[in-house]
Amino acid sequence: MTTTSNVGSSTTSAVNQALQNGSASAADLQNQFLTMLVTQMNNQDPLNPLDNSQLTSQLAQISTVSGLQTMNTTMTQLLQQTAASRAMDSANLIGKTVMVPGSAVSVSGGVPGQIGVDIPSTADSVTVQVLDASGNVVRTIDMKGQTAGVKDVAWDGKNDQGNAVADGDYSFKVAATANGKDVKPVALVYGKVQAISGDSSGVLVDLGNGQTASVDDVRRIS
Template sequence: MTTTSNVSGTGSSTTSSSVNQALSSSSASASDLQSQFLTMLVTQMNNQDPLNPMDNSQLTSQLAQISTVSSLQTMNTTLNQLLSQNSASQAMNSASLIGRSVEVPGSQISVAGGTPSKFGVDLPTAADTASVTIKDSGGNVVRTLTLSNKAAGVQDVSWDGKDNNGNTVADGQYTFSVSATAKGNSVSPVALNYATVQSITGDSSGVLVGLTNGQSANVNDIRRIS
């Protein structure tokens, strides 16, 4: 008498478990999943109990999952290609910025010959008052500037290079911070540096501009070009 091995229950469970494991693995490709599934499916069909065959609904579910993974991986590849092409195009378009002066987020000021480098502030809303605090490399406050009735947007800040006592500060590196209020409420201005663009590069975060002050910034963060 010929005996038939009943692997319907265990085979179906093994197929589901193995495929689900592969589906949860980020390293599994769509072709790997399809190959693995078909191998297990053929093995299961060859060993199933004719009196208790494979559950068609489970087979359909596994096929649908594999189809979904394959579609998503194809879509992901296409999107990555489009992003790479867009990044390259943006880098080429940004090449015209080389040699131009731009304003980007930053809080550095350089003083040379008693003359400070240009800097500014980006106000999210119109401000009744804004306070600019300038510090030396040791963190000591050397000058506090008060700005009144400033409109929203990019605003230049004028500093004569003197401290609060009217003395010309020493050449070197300084930093500044900005606070502002509008109708009694605090707003969050952004400190801005002026610098000249000397290079254009790209990485996973997008197109970057290399500046003469040693800073780099995303091209989308440029507030003003002159």
């Protein structure tokens, strides 16, 4: 005869395995538990009947799994509703100019695109370097000391010799220090919002030309 303890161990083992690998739903676990419980009762040793504490423990595990899966389903639904609501609210950004993290800037007709920098804490030195397509520094802008916050960078489209740079694509990088330590500034660019979209990472603003940014990264709206 199969003993209660052996069958009980099998039940607990099966439940624990399902809990660890997440391969079964609450309904699957309940069906499996009831099937094995009936087997336990049919094969229990009259001299060693079913242990109530063991049964209670197994029922508690099933209840916990069922409750957690119900909560997960509810949370998923709430997150989906929140994401949809945020996307609708963000639709108001379409047509607006925003400032987002980025390091690309173009010059057209001798006029450069607007750029900026987000300084997380007061810095005693802030420097911006503009680079051409080959990575050569064409202009260094010393912004000196700056308080924390989002700042516009004034670049007139000229190089360090005072000559206008050629139209085309450029990039820039920023550096800021306080007492000789990097304060981790963030380079920013401007873009006009063309559309709002979303993916697994959240709501995105589409700035055209394949450029997107998370709506959470928008530093300024104008």
